[in-house]
Amino acid sequence: MMTKHQVVNLASTQPIRTLDTDKLSQFGRLNNTIEGLYTTANEGQAELALAKKVTVNAAKTTYTFALYHDSYWSNGDVITAKDFVYSWQRALAPKTKAPDADLFTGIHNAKPILAGKLPATQLGVSAPSKFKLVVKLDHPMAELPERLAYPLFGPQNERVAQKYGAKYATKPQYQVYGGPFMVATKGYTKTHWHLVPNPHYWDRDHVYLTRINVTVFKSQKKMWQAYQDGRLDEVHLPFQKDKHLEKQADYTARPYSKMLLLSYRQRGPKPGVNRLLKQSQARLAISHAIDRKSLGTTTYGATSLPAQGIVPAGLSRGQRGTADFAAAQTNQSTLAYNPKLATKEWRSALKQAEISHPTLSLSYLVGPSTKKVAQRLQQQLTKVLPGLKVTLKAREWTISEQDDEVDTDITLTTQRAQYADPLSMLALFTTENAANTGHWSNQTYDDLVAQASNASSFNNRRWQNLLKAEGILMKYQGVTPLLQPASNYLVNPKLNGVQFNTVGTQSNFKGAYFVK
Template sequence: MKRLGIFVRFLLAILTIALVAGCTRSGETIPPNTLRYALEQEPSTLDPAKSSTLPESTVELAVFEGLTRLNDKDMPEPAMAESWTISADGLVYTFKIRANAQWSDGKPVTAQDFEYAWKRALNPAVAANNAYMLYVLKNGEAYNTEKASADEVGVKAIDDHTLVVTLAAPAPYFLGLTAFHAYYPVRADIVEAAPDTWATKADTLIGNGPFKLVKWQHSAELQFVKNERYWDAAKVRLKAMEWPISESQSTRLTLVEGGAADIMVEPPVADQARLSELGLFKVAPSLGTYYYVFNVTAPPFDNPLVRKAFSLVIDRKVIVDTIVHGGKTPAYAFVPPGLTDEATGQDFRKEGGPLVDYNVAEAKRLLQDAGYGPNKPLPPVTILYNTNEMHKAIAEAVQAIWQNELGATVALQNQETKVFMANREEGHYQVARASWIGDYADPQTFLDVFSDEANDAQYHSEDYNALMERVHNTTDLKVRSQLMHEAEAMIFDDSVVLPIYFTTTPYVVRDTIDGFFWSSLGTIDFKGAYRK
């Protein structure tokens, strides 16, 4: 045993040396200006109007850019817009587009590209996932719901370099929104030449960001080169990036430890302590919530008493402490900590307090009130999740709890992410894994998730929609804050979601890589990254 221990320590020492040196792959020297990021899933699309996952957003952040770009403090800074003015009433923004802003094929980026992109995202015929993000625009929601025309939407290119935006109501977070992918420009000629495929192939994906996508081997790898026509190209230090793709946490970690990648997100929990000892494990803050969503139209979860019972038996702390780790914290509400109440200066989550707890006895009583018992057992339940070691482990834990505490018959079903997302959005499930990372730093980005009938839960409440409409339109910060607390309480009164934990972003990075940063909104920005 003693000799075995010496041998193991010897192997660990060799591994540490290899990780620190980290400059070869299969005998090949990695150029000092190339970075390899192990992407956690195959993008379904890189259409900024339609993409819906963080990996897609991270790719888009490399190849596109909006009017603003978030800095390492998550504050918006001038990007495609070199400057802007805001009217005294906070409703009208006038952006000046840079004279040297170009697409990767050399054509100029114009104000018309932004007007086209935003109206396209709102066009009901396009059915864009991110249309709701542009409801802040005057008549944005009305156009998307066929109650107004495109000409009535509050975005207008006055000339090639002047974009005037009119909001439906003052929105202090609007500049941050313009850094979000739904607000990226797209070219009409590119989109309309191949409406269904332009954002699924490297040769038709023309961007305006710091990098160009030059190869997309689906489900295998993405390759980028520096976009020399980018307005701020002087600050882009990398010449190329190679992104292998794998949904497996273990595979992505093997790529890093084997020298085929430099950085990856969400390493397996079992490896985190070892990686910390090697100095490779890091944790970035994140504004997000990992949760289960009930399909409120699918039995037995069409009954709110059942939904609440299934939520009450989950011991979130045990799941976080024994399965999740990575600095995450148990979630007893939907809006995560880290968001400031503008009216009071306090943390919104701390003010709102817990909205669900752990109470097995109450859960069993609720099931009885719902009519379930020895003479009427619960129908079988299936948990849907996308393929991933962590999602599987959590699903197995929840399965065991529901079977042991509630006597339910629970099956698990995992699907490849693209299929999973489609089925969840279409309501083809009973209960499914979900997560939400804020699109901007305001509680509204979480509460809007359930504010229309198109949400994954198939939830539609006229009262909730009316409440959120008031949130959108009030200019009184104190009233707005109170309304948002009421809205969050309402989705728990209706037991639409089962929160599990508030997120962080654990990642592994080799010490030869620097200059990147993780946004608390979940994306990683490689614009300033470099290899030492």
């Protein structure tokens, strides 16, 4: 039986920097304020949300969506097809250019728009009538529904955006919401905000929480104490606390499809270092010098998984539901800890680069675990690779939580799968993708990813092309995957109905409720 008090208290480690969906690469709790054509169901699969029906032409290049007539913004405006057209064009416009704008690639004209060769108004999306949305593709995209479930593809209210201009989405009173919750205008600060039910949400009868409080904690200790005192209903555990809490009723381990990895700059200011890092032999030496199991257990805890490739474990399975893509990757030996081989490869790479005692700079995003990972990498690499010195540099969080251009030789970063398909990770490292900050390039890799991108269905040929592509990425260590962190939590056992996703956005509180 539900309790009368339906208020959930949550923690965050980062303040809200914007309410503009086009400025975010991670949506955090704000995903509960957004809903699009599709929503993410269990196991990352997409199901229709604001669209009641979709029809696809025979060539699988035109999707026609019929929208519900009774979906409303939080201010009472009807959500129309034009709201999607405006949102998508705005995301690609040079003035806004969303951090994840590459996700639009494959929709007609998205690629030349991203390259600055066409205006965003030429994107293949149109609204021939108030509740009819037509999406035209450059080629078939088997994974399109999964992509469209990502919050970036949600609608935006053009009337509201134009009304507030530069103020749009800077504060709760300058934004409207189409999801089950909205950010309340009262009590909003950078360190505390709360979500309340959207009174005009189409499925309001199935939203049970009356309030979601979110407080920013800079200290893990204070966050832990707040949970112990009953002031939080969920706390993320530092790995040191995991083991003795695993048998508690409120303990849960949540896998998530993200990968911690290293990318390499090959166009830096030091010619010798450029010559070194351009060699796959040097990158292989770095990979073989890393003890991933030790790295994971000493930083993120025993539930983290050593990388098997760039695609996270559990993200995608074969047609018969038996083969996990990550486990099927053939070049896993390039990720094995092999100090003897690493030393041999490194000496050979140094000779080719005509450099003997390189100093490599390694940057990491500020955070307790990432700092530990960087420090452990520094220790492991300098211990195994002769003549190497590694200097560390912290990167501060930005609105998009991404860097436009790397300014260190090696970058420690985290990439998240935004939809349940290997392509969501592999497409990031094609030559022209903005996420490929190290500018690694391989034509065969690009071609294989393009063939998988153009596939009209999830068939075996597409699967094999993706496996071959990852094999090339791992063979040359275009990027070096490290580990797949798991997130361990203590959660109030009386809190039910929260949907935890392994891809896209992590937690959906639409159907959450407390029981007695």
